[in-house]
Amino acid sequence: MSGFDGVFGNSPTGYNPPNPSDNGNRFDRPRKRRGRTALIASLTSVVVLLGVGGTAFWAVTAGPLAGVFAPAEDFEGPGTGEVLFTINEGDIGDVIANNLVEAGVIMSFDPFYKLLLEADPQVVFVPGVYTLKLGMSSQQALEALQNSDNLVTVRVVVPEGEVMADILSTISTEAQIPLDEVQAAAADFGAYGLPAEALSLEGFLFPATYEFSPGLSAQEMLQAMVDRCYEALDAAQVAEADRYRVIVFASLVQKESGLKDDFYKVARVFQNRLDQGWNMESDATVAFGTGNTYRVETTSAERADESNPYNTYIHPGLPFAPISNPGDVAIDAVMNPAEGPWMFFVTWNLDTGETIFSETADEHAAGVDIWIAWMDEHPEYQ
Template identity: 50%
Template sequence: MTDPQPPENHPFAEFFRETPSNTSRRDAGRVEEPRRPRRDRRPKRRRSVRTIITIVVALVLVGGLVAAGSAVFLSYQPQIEKFVAGSDNAEDYTGTGTDEKVSFVINDGDVGEMIGDNLEKEGVVKTSAAFYNLLLSQPDIVFQPGTYTLSKEMSAQAALTALEDPANHVTANVVIPEGTVAADVLTTLSTDTGVPLADLQAEAANYTQFGIDASAPNIEGYLFPATYSFEPNTSAKDLLQTMVNRTYQSLDAAGVAVADREKVLTLASVVQKEARLEPDFYKVARVFTNRIADDMPLQSDATVAYGTGEKRVDTTDAERNDESNKYNTYVYTGLPVGPISNPGDTAIDAAVHPADGPWVYFVTVNLDTGETVFSTTLDEHNRAVEQYQAWSAANPGAGG
């Protein structure tokens, strides 16, 4: 489907604009130095007292250097012993370890020797030397930072194999479906990561810290729906920042200018709630943009329901007439005051590239299949509503 562009005089046209080590080797040969000219021989003289004193002082200094050298040796003795131990005879466990488990952390920047030291310290391998010696024979090993589940008393090879197995990489997997509201996103994050809900709510309330403009009413719309893998002990702020960054990624990919992010997310969030089948996302977006262009209210029950704080789709006459609800698109024209859900890539793309068509009405006539009828006139729409009512009467309780 090609991306339609609104005409220049379209009231919503501005909203939908598109933003485009060498290691050098020493010379193996020996360079012979030029011979010095021979000095004239002088008669031997008896050593003076001063000369003898100089020799004695020199001997004392040499003795001091020897003592200092001993101290240096002692300070490096552990490393020297480790080097010597790093041979094929380094002590090692056998087998895959005991039933006692260890949560082992590889930090960003850790190198093989550091990992070996930490494995020995945690009781995973018997000696760091055995593990490091193994790495020397496999120089292409690349470790991924993170937390791993290992066992006590593993052989060096078993530990290395376990660290390379993604199944041992401990992460918290969080799945956020499209259209999930922010309050439910925070609850899911807390449940799946163990981060206190109060911490997540406090960070979300300070939403401008994530780069969201202060004109937005809240963080709604910026917590992108996707499947995430979070490392243990990730902070509440970092969890939310990851999700907001993913939203920016989607907006950037769709060519949305920074100044238009809030408007696009608001429209996309309504499309996400109202559309059922993917092709209809683009038609629903067109219905709403046509209504905005014609100064018609959106009349979306999804926005009204969001403003009431209730988790339902249907609304009452009283709720649709409630002027205190700033999300009431039966009372107020244009987009609601902010997003009403967290939309996915398709809804965002539909908001930026709505289908080409004259429709200003739509209704889903089969809640099981998602079949939706789009209409240009009120008479057409009323007939479609009758079609839905007939289906609903024939299928009581269906589609819920």
């Protein structure tokens, strides 16, 4: 008898009809009930047996087939296309992982977050906007976020001695913000924490190379420049009460100096003149007052113009406001001028910035003659 015959009986249906010769014997009924019970028990045994067999089958085959049936959790390769991804200030690993999934950069949270947990040293993310690809592997995405070449920035270069109007134009061009919007932000100069004497942002937009995140407002960029100026003043140990005067003085030194070492001598000349009660007689201040900020040389008529409030040939003391945005060297020169008796100077070579320093008017006149001769040989500067 086969195994299935033993379970289901001889009938191909698994059920044996009663024998007619039994004539309905009442003792046969329990046997029929036992048959049903045996059938149910037998079927249950089959189900259990098949269940055990199925479990055994899965246990044996699950390992090899898991890679076939389990869903993928990570993309492969460097990805395609391009997407801008932002890491905000204060974003931590799990936030970044979730945001990468939502942006379509990586497939799922776990593989990326596992990389963060296993990283040694610990991964540090720099806030900003990054250029990534869609469908990157977690490893590729993490490496891309650690590569500064993928950090998208708005670069604004502020040269030493540049005036505010030109800086605002640069911000507009590089950040693609309308110029009138940048100018309006600068006009609200009271919003930047300037000294009470300040009449504008002039002098406080520190010269440096700035890397801004896309989307920053003009006010945020200008504030960063002001903050950088205060860092420079603090580094030079300028007292808060002296900030405005130092910036005004340094803006003058910045425009009048050529070679680095001469900054300290120029600062000394102006300080000596102030100490002696002499007018500073700076052509740079006169030129700024005329609106011509691209030259230092002036005419006799301009130097005699009393209506120019920046004319230090006429008006004593420092100019009332900065005439440029000075850098570290100019600030340091004001704080630490060179020792010397000089009362005059003239930059005689405008190509190299070479300058003659003099103690007397006659010595200065001789230096001016050298400058005039050089100018005659270089008409492009006239």
